[in-house]
Amino acid sequence: MTAGSAERIHAALIARISEGRLQPGAALAETALAEEFGVSRTPVREALQRLARDGLAERGPRRAFALKTPDPAEMAGLFEAVGEIEGAIAALAARRMTEIERAALAGLLEEEREADPAAYSALNLRVHAAIRAGARSPVLARTLEALELQTLPWRAMNFARDAGRQARSRSEHRAIAAAIRAGDPDAARLAMQAHVAGAFLAATRPLSE
Amino acid sequence: MTAGSAERIHAALIARISEGRLQPGAALAETALAEEFGVSRTPVREALQRLARDGLAERGPRRAFALKTPDPAEMAGLFEAVGEIEGAIAALAARRMTEIERAALAGLLEEEREADPAAYSALNLRVHAAIRAGARSPVLARTLEALELQTLPWRAMNFARDAGRQARSRSEHRAIAAAIRAGDPDAARLAMQAHVAGAFLAATRPLSE
DNA sequence: TGATGTCAACCTGTATACATATGCCGCGAA
DNA sequence: TTCGCGGCATATGTATACAGGTTGACATCA
DSSP, X not given: OOOOHHHHHHHXXXXXXXXXOSOTTOEEOHHHHHHHHTSOHHHXXXXXXXXXXXXXXXXXXXXXXXXXXXXXXXXXXXXXXXXXXXXXXXXXXXXXXOHHHHHHXXXXXXXXXXXXXXXXXXXXXXXXXXXXXXXXXXXXXXXXXXXXXXXXXXXXXXXXXXXXXXXXXXXXXXXXHHHHHXXXXXXXXXXXXXXXXXXXXXXXXXXXX | XXXXXXHHHHHHHHHHXXXXXXXXXXXXXXXXXXXXXXXXXXXXXXXXXXXXXXXXXXXXXXXXXXXXXXOHHHHHHHHHHHHHHHHHHHHHHHHHOOHHHHHHHHHHHHHHHTOOHHHHHHHHHHHXXXXXHHHTOHHHHHHHHHHHHHTHHHXXXXXXXXXXXXXXXXXXXXXXXXXXXXXXXXXXXXXXXXXXXXXXXXXXXXXXX
């Protein structure tokens, strides 16, 4: 019992989407994928069902799976929801973080100030992870993760980043951290929502900024 | 090609959970379910995978599926997340509902005032549906639905309702609607969060109130 | 009597076979 | 030339067969 083919294929497909190696709307035929991965259709079916559950694939007219095409309007709704949930997380963090956690968050921002562009992305993730941890809500954290996964094809299409965005992102982080440190949930929520909106706009208009 | 066995079985299992006919922790053996539903293991597998994705089942030590046991702490976290998301929905509704929608919501509350206990439950659903529709966020609506589904075993365990809860629920609805009508997102959010918390407490302590 | 080793039954993971429906392609007629 | 129809190829839905492993019981020995 190898026990894990489906999971492996699921991860492989997500990686392909992330790298842009799967075009939006691409057909995901069970037979072809089974042959390609050297397994039978059964684990492929499970992987595709999981992908559909993740919101990354949908069933076509012939019940066949196809990669979801990122609809701009739907993506805007997705980012809005991400902003609301991450805002709620920030508000909870402002209420619940311990002094040590607040200090650790401040420390992360110090690191961030002198980080080169290559290291910035990883630090950005750590900042958000620290806030998630401080919110004490595994349910909201899981929900956020699921929604962010659905933004993956969009991010894969718009990977262009302008240099100015990074500076603004840092400044937004500081505003969030300041509100959290001050224990102001409403300000933390608003700052986080502005941050997510800024990231969305940067991803949406990579050329015009 | 019948095309839908898995969906039927999935729905049947959810119905059983909802009716309390499946004990928490109950083993969900593929073979037994396949024989019971008169199908093969394949659609049963798909139904169980969907159930696990819904957060209603989890895999045991032998990779077998078992009904998730409702953990009080986890349920509290779940209701908190529901409160945050439904609060966000209420805040968005306060900003976005048209005048006609606000009037319709007020009309629902009028109906609610003179509803007998039997009709109240359906009206309660309509109130929340009206607010969801006014929020213009299908993503948050879907997310909320997914989380509420996970509270199902908990609600199945604690179906006791006291008469006082219904009166308080009506009053909470009025507070939410008033904030929405006034276009006050923050007040709408807080009122909705208080409403969800009240429902959770009523479900948690059905005897002590 | 208790402990341990072995065996058998069962359950999941995977592969494959079969049924069925759909889309495509070619052919014929208007 | 174009429209319509029929057959074929193929893909999914479902069923069943096979493989690997774990659990549990039962028998045997100290």
